[in-house]
Amino acid sequence: MEIVEIITKSIAAGIAGIGFSILFNVPQRTLLPIGIISAIGGMVKFGSMFLGIGIVFASFLAAIIIGLVSIRMAHYKDSPPLVFYIPSVIPMVPGYFIYKMMLGIMSLTSVNNTDVYIQNLIDTANNGTKAIFILISLGIGVAVPMLITRKETIKKITPKQE
Amino acid sequence: MNRNTNNASEVGSVLLDVGAALMSSGASTHRTRLTLERLAAGLGFKIELLITQRALMMTVIDKDQEHFFSRLKRTSPHRINFKMVSGISRMSWRVLEQNLSINDIAGELKRLKSLPNYLLWIELGSVGLAGAAFCHIFGGGFIEMIVAFTATFLGLFVRHQAVRKKFNLYVSIYFASLTASLIAGLAEYYHFGSHPEAAFSTAVLFLVPGVPLINSVTDMMDGNIHNGLVRMTNGLIIALAIALGVFSVRLLLTF
Numbered sequence: 001m002e003i004v005e006i007i008t009k010s011i012a013a014g015i016a017g018i019g020f021s022i023l024f025n026v027p028q029r030t031l032l033p034i035g036i037i038s039a040i041g042g043m044v045k046f047g048s049m050f051l052g053i054g055i056v057f058a059s060f061l062a063a064i065i066i067g068l069v070s071i072r073m074a075h076y077k078d079s080p081p082l083v084f085y086i087p088s089v090i091p092m093v094p095g096y097f098i099y100k101m102m103l104g105i106m107s108l109t110s111v112n113n114t115d116v117y118i119q120n121l122i123d124t125a126n127n128g129t130k131a132i133f134i135l136i137s138l139g140i141g142v143a144v145p146m147l148i149t150r151k152e153t154i155k156k157i158t159p160k161q162e
Numbered sequence: 163m164n165r166n167t168n169n170a171s172e173v174g175s176v177l178l179d180v181g182a183a184l185m186s187s188g189a190s191t192h193r194t195r196l197t198l199e200r201l202a203a204g205l206g207f208k209i210e211l212l213i214t215q216r217a218l219m220m221t222v223i224d225k226d227q228e229h230f231f232s233r234l235k236r237t238s239p240h241r242i243n244f245k246m247v248s249g250i251s252r253m254s255w256r257v258l259e260q261n262l263s264i265n266d267i268a269g270e271l272k273r274l275k276s277l278p279n280y281l282l283w284i285e286l287g288s289v290g291l292a293g294a295a296f297c298h299i300f301g302g303g304f305i306e307m308i309v310a311f312t313a314t315f316l317g318l319f320v321r322h323q324a325v326r327k328k329f330n331l332y333v334s335i336y337f338a339s340l341t342a343s344l345i346a347g348l349a350e351y352y353h354f355g356s357h358p359e360a361a362f363s364t365a366v367l368f369l370v371p372g373v374p375l376i377n378s379v380t381d382m383m384d385g386n387i388h389n390g391l392v393r394m395t396n397g398l399i400i401a402l403a404i405a406l407g408v409f410s411v412r413l414l415l416t417f
Contacts, residue, residue, distance in 0.1 A: 012295035019292025022280050023318075023368070024188070026244040042299075079248040080193060082380075086244075090372040091292075096300045099363035102405055106412065139379030147383060 006046045013042030013091040021087035030083055033073050038088040041066040045092060056133045059092050063141025070142075071149050085142050092138055097131035104128075170231035173207055174222040176268045178235040181211075181218045183271065184250055187243040188373045191386040197254045204257035205264060215392045239331065242373050249274040282322065289368050290315035296367050302360035309349040309358070313365035317342030321369070332403040339366050339407025347411045366408060371400040 017038025018031055026034065045062035049055060070084035077084075104124030111117045177198055184194045191213050202209040202222065212219035216239075222231040253270045256262055262270075279285070293314030294307040302310065320341040324334035346365035350358035374397035382390035 009299050012298045015295040016292040016299070019288040019290075019295070020368075020372070021244075022285050022288045023292075024242045024244050024373070025279050027248050030244075030248070078252055079244075080189075080251045082188075082190065082193070082377075083244045083248050086188075086373055086376055089376060090370065091296065091299065093367065093370050093372060095296070095367040095370060096360075096363045098401075099408070102408065103412075106409070135375065136379075139376050140383070142376060143380050143383045146380070 002050055006043065006050055009046050010039045010042035013045075014039030016091040017041075017088045020090045021083075024087060026083050026087065027079060030073075030077050030079050033077055034084055034087050037066055037069050037073065037084055038091055040069060041088050042091065055094075055130065056137055059094075059134045060137035060141045062092060063089055063138045064144055067142045067145035071145055081146065089138050089142055092134070094131040094134040097127045097134070100124075101128040101131055170207065170222045170224050170229045173202070173205055173264055174209075174220055174231040174233055176264055176271070177201060177209065177222070178218055178220055178233060180250060180267065180271055181213070181220070182235055182237040183246055183275070185213070185215070185218065185237045186240040187246040188377065189247045190377050190380045190384070191389045192381070192384040193247070193251075197250060200254045201257055201267065204254075204262070213386075213389065215389055215396075241325075243279075245277055246274050249277075286315050286318055289318050293364060293368055296364040297360055300360045300364055302357055302364070303355055305355035306349075306357055306361040309346055309354060309361040310364050313342040313345040313361070314368050316345060317365065318368060332399055335369055335400055335403040336407050339369055339404040340410055342366050342368075343408045343411040344414075347415050351415050366404050369400070369404050371397040374400065 014035040018035040021031060021034045041062040044065045045058045048058040048061055053061070066085050066088045067081070070081040070088070073084050074081040101124055104120055104127060107120050108117070108124065111120060180201065181194055181198050184197060185191075189197075194213055195211055198211060198220075199209060206225055208223045208225075210221045210223070215237075217234055217236050219234045220232070224230070249270070253262070253267065253274075257267065290311040294311040297307045297310035317338040321334050321338035324337045325331075329337070342365040343362065346358075346362040349355070350362050355361070374393045378390045378393035378397060380390075381387075381393060
């Protein structure tokens with residue numbers, strides 16, 4: 001049951017990735033690879049959450065995998081890596097937590113009961129920190145493979161010039 | 163191929179056009195710099211660059227160190243266009259491999275600028291599907307997915323119309339966020355589906371400023387702190403515009 005859910009959610013992530021890549025006007029030859037990369041990212045994220053890893057670290061792992069696959073795909077499809085990794089990472093943006101945080105902040109302005117207020121405060125802080133850390137880990141996770149492999153790419157290029 | 167016929171001013175104007183196109187289509191600062199330097203090296207020139215979010219400054223230096231060309235060019239914020247980024251990147255390799263001339267570069271840039279976008283209906287439909295897929299990821303059922311599809315579809319349409327009517331970027335995003343969350347909010351108000359908040363929270367996700375935020379982190383990691391901060395601020399203002407739209411609907415519906 002859980003495995004089926006992981007797979008359907010990964011496929012959903014793939015569809016979301018393709019939708020965003022059309023919004024960003026990517027070349028047609030990269031549409032399908034972007035869908036596959038997004039689905040792989042979703043599989044890594046939901047799979048590692050299934051294994052008990054927290055959502056922040058799961059997003060970080062997924063972003064690293066997306067970055068790595070994007071660099072390989074960039075060589076095959078002759079497009080810069082950012083064309084692949086930006087649409088693929090967007091399905092993992094923590095919109096739900098940001099939304100819950102905003103609702104929480106709104107309720108903090110109006111609740112009078114102390115117990116409810118403290119519970120709301122805890123929930124809001126929890127959702128807000130999750131959202132911020134997921135965003136940071138997505139940004140850095142995607143950048144890590146780029147920073148590591150950049151030197152390799154330059155080495156491969158130099159003999160080609162001569 | 164006689165390289166001496168290229169003069170510094172001609173090369174400078176074309177390279178500035180290429181750089182402006184890259185920056186406004188959503189390339190990172192490092193990529194813009196790398197591409198321009200690659201192009202200049204292929205043409206036999208050396209360049210020095212100052213890249214900011216809204217303007218480019220370039221000095222082109224001749225091989226003989228006698229002729230200089232310096233110019234400032236404003237870059238206009240356009241919509242994100244990865245076809246342009248990808249096309250310019252491919253072209254920069256061809257400059258090295260096939261010795262393209264400056265006219266070839268200008269021609270290729272013109273061709274890339276004239277490439278059509280995806281059709282509006284295809285774009286609206288696929289982004290709508292993406293909204294429905296998001297809704298599924300966050301635990302929405304079939305009815306919520308239909309709500310998310312409709313909200314995303316109409317929200318993006320409103321954004322297109324607002325941009326076409328030359329509204330301010332952030333105001334257009336506010337309108338789109340308002341439309342999308344109004345549709346999802348009404349569905350929640352009339353109790354469509356069993357888990358309506360899934361649709362409400364995913365309806366505005368298509369507006370998320372993913373490109374500014376991710377490029378911001380990339381820029382800062384590359385040491386372009388200034389551009390990174392500018393991009394991050396831009397992303398935060400977009401997020402604020404989205405949040406204002408959602409808040410407005412929340413206030414409306416609690417009356």
